[in-house]
Amino acid sequence: MEEPDGKALRDDALAGGERGKRAFERLWRAWWPRLCWFASTWRGLPAAEREDAVADALVRAYGSLGAYDPSRPLAPWLYRIAARRFSDAARAASRHSTLALDPAGDEASWDPPSGEDHARELETRDLADRCRAAMARLPGADRRIAWLRFRDGLDASAIGRALGLPAGTVRWRLHLIRKTVGTAVGVDDEA
Amino acid sequence: MKRETLDAALREACARESGTIPAPPIPGRVLERAMAAALAGRRAGQGASRLKAALPGALAAASVLAAVLALAVTPPSYRAGEPLATALVAGLPENPAAAFALFLESAARP
Numbered sequence: 392m393e394e395p396d397g398k399a400l401r402d403d404a405l406a407g408g409e410r411g412k413r414a415f416e417r418l419w420r421a422w423w424p425r426l427c428w429f430a431s432t433w434r435g436l437p438a439a440e441r442e443d444a445v446a447d448a449l450v451r452a453y454g455s456l457g458a459y460d461p462s463r464p465l466a467p468w469l470y471r472i473a474a475r476r477f478s479d480a481a482r483a484a485s486r487h488s489t490l491a492l493d494p495a496g497d498e499a500s501w502d503p504p505s506g507e508d509h510a511r512e513l514e515t516r517d518l519a520d521r522c523r524a525a526m527a528r529l530p531g532a533d534r535r536i537a538w539l540r541f542r543d544g545l546d547a548s549a550i551g552r553a554l555g556l557p558a559g560t561v562r563w564r565l566h567l568i569r570k571t572v573g574t575a576v577g578v579d580d581e582a
Numbered sequence: 583m584k585r586e587t588l589d590a591a592l593r594e595a596c597a598r599e600s601g602t603i604p605a606p607p608i609p610g611r612v613l614e615r616a617m618a619a620a621l622a623g624r625r626a627g628q629g630a631s632r633l634k635a636a637l638p639g640a641l642a643a644a645s646v647l648a649a650v651l652a653l654a655v656t657p658p659s660y661r662a663g664e665p666l667a668t669a670l671v672a673g674l675p676e677n678p679a680a681a682f683a684l685f686l687e688s689a690a691r692p
Contacts, residue, residue: 404620404623405620405624405627407617407620407621407624411617411620412613412617415608415613415616415617415620416608419605419608420605421605423603423605423606424600424603424604424605425600427603428599428600428603446609446612449612449616450612450615450616450619451619453616453619453620454616454618454619454620454622454623455619455623456620456623457623457624457626457627458623458627515591515594516594518587518591518594519591519594519595519598520595521591522588522591522592522594522595523595523598523599526592526595526596537592537596538596538599540592541589541592541593541595541596542593542596542597542599542600569585569588569589569592572588572592573588576588576591578587578588578591
C-alpha cells in the first residue's frame with residue numbers, strides 16, 4: 392500500500408484545485424482500509440455506520456492538513472483525529488441506535504499458499520492466523536494499541552499521542568498484549 | 583519461541599487484516615465535502631496569518647494608548663516640565679513601551 396508523504400499531502404491540499412483532489416485520493420487509498428479496521432475496534436460503533444465515520448474522519452483530517460506539522464509523522468496525527476471521531480460516533484450510537492452491534496472479528500479470507508515450498512509459509516500463516524484470532528478477542532483499547540504498534544510500527548510515545556494515553560501506559564499494555572496473545576498462540580513472550 | 587517471532591506474527595496478522603479491505607472509489611459527496619473542508623481550512627489559515635501579521639502593529643498601538651493613559655494619570659509631582667514627564671513625552675513617539683516602563687519604574691519609587 393502506498394504511504395503518502397505528509398508534507399506533500401499538506402502542500403497539495405493547501406494548493407487546492409486538481410492538486411488538492413489528487414491529494415485527497417491518495418489519502419483515501421492509503422488510509423481508508425486502515426481506518427476501517429481501526430474503526431472496528433470501537434465495538435459500540437455499528438458496522439452500518441463505520442464507513443461513514445471513516446469517510447468523515449478522512450474529510451476532517453484533510454480539512455485540517457493546514458494545521459499538521461510536516462516535521463512530525465503523519466500516522467499519529469491522523470489516528471488521533473480518527474480516534475476522536477470514532478469515539479464520538481460510538482457514544483452517539485450507544486445513545487440513539489438500536490442496531491445490533493457487529494460481532495468482533497471476521498473470518499480470515501486470504502488465499503491458500505501455492506507452490507512446493509510452502510510448509511514454512513503455511514506455518515507462518517497459521518501462526519499469523521492464530522494471532523489474528525487472539526487479537527480479535529482483546530478489548531478494543533488493546534486492539535487499537537496492537538494495531539498501531541504492529542501494523543504502523545509506531546513507538547509507545549506516538550501511540551500515546553494518537554490515543555491520548557501516557558507512553559508508560561502504552562508500554563505496559565503492549566507487554567500485556569504480547570503476554571495474552573503469546574499464551575493464546577503458544578509463543579512465549581521472552582525479550 | 584522469542585518475542586521477535588511473536589512480533590513478526592503480530593505484524594503479519596495486522597498486514598493481512600488491513601489487506602482484506604480494499605479502498606472503494608471515493609463517493610462524489612465525500613469528495614465535495616473534502617474540498618469544502620480544505621477550502622474552509624485554507625481560509626481559516628489565511629485569517630490566522632493576517633492576524634499574526636497585524637499583531638505587532640496592534641501591540642504598538644496598545645503601548646501608545648497605555649503610555650498616553652499613564653501620562654493622563656501622572657501624579658501632580660510629575661507634570662510637564664519635570665524630569666520624568668519630559669522624558670516620557672520625549673520618549674513616547676520613539677519608544678512608547680520604554681516610556682511606559684520608565685513611568686512604571688518611577689511611579690513604583692517611594
